[in-house]
Amino acid sequence: MHSLLNRFLVLSLVAFVGLTITSCNIEGLFTKIGDDPVFVDPDAPVATAGTAEAGGVGKTVYGRICAACHLGSGKGVPGNNIPPLAGSPLVVSDPSIPIRIVLHGFKGPIERNGVTINGQMAAWKDQLSDQDVADVLTYVRSAFGNSASAITPDEVSTVRGETSSRLAPFTESELK
Numbered sequence: 001m002h003s004l005l006n007r008f009l010v011l012s013l014v015a016f017v018g019l020t021i022t023s024c025n026i027e028g029l030f031t032k033i034g035d036d037p038v039f040v041d042p043d044a045p046v047a048t049a050g051t052a053e054a055g056g057v058g059k060t061v062y063g064r065i066c067a068a069c070h071l072g073s074g075k076g077v078p079g080n081n082i083p084p085l086a087g088s089p090l091v092v093s094d095p096s097i098p099i100r101i102v103l104h105g106f107k108g109p110i111e112r113n114g115v116t117i118n119g120q121m122a123a124w125k126d127q128l129s130d131q132d133v134a135d136v137l138t139y140v141r142s143a144f145g146n147s148a149s150a151i152t153p154d155e156v157s158t159v160r161g162e163t164s165s166r167l168a169p170f171t172e173s174e175l176k
């Protein structure tokens with residue numbers, strides 16, 4: 001008799017806890033992955049280059065590679081020697097300049113917004129295709145408040161050919 005009563009009490013408790021959990025807003029209990037500023041939804045619809053949303057493809061490359069350092073906001077971490085891409089004069093200059101930076105890397109010291117940054121970015125030429133570089137730079141040049149023309153895979157291919165013997169990262173003075 002007692003064990004039957006106990007079983008009833010346990011079952012009621014389980015039902016009560018279950019109902020309480022399912023009836024409250026579960027989402028509010030967890031931090032959603034979409035809240036992460038760097039998160040890029042891999043299932044998001046992808047636009048093809050040449051459309052008004054060409055930044056869509058580049059944004060995916062950016063989220064996969066660049067955002068780890070330059071952040072989803074493009075603000076970088078100047079105190080940690082990572083420059084902002086938002087407002088970067090090199091990003092919005094002649095296309096060959098940001099292309100050379102991404103293909104072969106970049107080395108400080110540089111000064112951005114009064115902060116001296118002295119780091120080094122590795123070359124991406126072996127990881128990224130001409131299309132990837134064009135897409136990511138097209139995105140970077142039109143995001144974070146930047147405004148500059150799109151970059152084509154042909155332009156990247158030309159610069160890749162012209163700089164194929166390059167082994168060291170570029171410095172700012174070499175690009176000016």
Ligand code: HEC
Pocket residue numbers: 062065066067068069070081082083084085088089090091098101102106107108109110117118119120121122124136137140
């Ligand atoms: C592992 C960290 C890291 C990653 C990942 C990274 N960068 Fe960088 N990037 C740096 C650092 C560090 C510098 C600056 C070095 C210096 O000048 O002191 C830099 C500099 C730059 C600059 C020059 C900005 C300026 O104003 O001088 C551009 C453009 C740039 N990166 C673009 C990119 C793009 C596009 C990607 C993704 C394909 C990328 N970076 C991925 C670390 C990174």
